Amino acid sequence: MFQGRRVFQVGLGAELRRLRELNRFSTRSVASKLGTSPAWVSRNETGARKPTAGEVKELCVLFGVTGAQKDKLVAKACDGSDTVELPADEFADQLANVMTLEREASRITDFGNSLVPGLLQTPSYARAVFSTRGRTVSEVEQCVSTRVGRQCLLSRPNGPELVFLLDELALRRLIGGARIMRAQLRHIIDCAELPMVLVNVIPVDAGAHAGIQGPFAVYEFGSLGTYVYLENRKGGIFLTKPEEACEYLDVCEQLRGQALDVAGSAELIESIAKGLDR
Known part of the structure; x- marks a missing residue:
């Protein structure tokens, strides 16, 4: 398709x-x-x-x-380009693209190296993130509402398999303060218990890894192709060429090889949350 x-x-x-x-x-x-x-x-x-x-x-x-x-x-x-960069004033188009890919994909792999991926963010965490980008209060709340609304994907019947690869440093960054971050970490643990959700953490002692240069999301459609989305401050870039997508599929495989298993990841996240309790 x-x-x-x-x-x-x-x-x-x-x-x-x-x-x-x-x-x-x-x-x-x-x-x-x-x-x-x-x-x-x-x-x-x-x-x-x-x-x-x-x-x-x-x-x-x-x-x-x-x-x-x-x-x-x-x-x-x-339009006839293969790779499309969408600036900030085309945010509605960018979001429409992302939501369509989320709706149609059979498998989504989302890697976060500095922030928790959007599909896992709590409203308070998302609000703290969006507030750093010079938006008005109403714009921030609109962004938060849209982000939270997209999260129905996590429990949608017949939805995609969702794989989240998280750098440990993203889990230790105090976005919004200790209280908000503690709730965010426990939310990730709750989400990881959903049937179609997998959460794997890449520990800091893994050192340099294939995803260290930035976050990305990979949308797979079986034999029908793969898309990659690279988000940046001014919008985002979608990669659609097979050779580009294959490169990121290889990165995902390397990251999974360096990540903790599901049980070990949950244990590490809980440990970080308990540290914030203290």
Whole structure:
């Protein structure tokens, strides 16, 4: 479904789906009005196919989309890059891409070397992180709400396998103070007990490791391809080329080899939390 596509196209599909639902159309009703099939509509929205600029224009007419918003959607249909960097003012597109990948992936590996990955963050921890980026209070709360809302993925029926690889240093960094960090650590332990969640910690005595240069997330779709997401301060970079994705799959394998097992990881996290109690 995802192999050979641009991530920007995933964002386009998510936006088309949002517009359809906003107008209370079913895939069948859209197909009927455009003289096509419900499968065609669904494939556009999931990114299984890339709609042409002309098709996007037809959908815009149907959904009542005009002006700058229409131009933006059509431009996405024309985009042809393989690696897309999204600046901060395109955060909505970036988030749509990430959420689509989370929804469709069969396995997600999320590595955090300085922070706890977003899918494991408590509201208080996330609030402390977002507050460092110069956002207003309302912007921070919106970001926190969105992040927490995405965490339903951890317990979703038939959801993806979720593997979290955490550098021990990320667990020892006092984000928000001892009370917030203690609650965050115990939240990670609770999440690790969920059926589809695995948490492995790379101890500090492992020394330099393959992920030391920065955090990343790998989204696997079986035989249909792999995407990698690299987050940075101004947005994020999505890698879609097979050779790039394979490199990060190798990194994941190396990190798992250096990490503690599930039981050892839980014991270390509990130990760090108890240290904060004292």
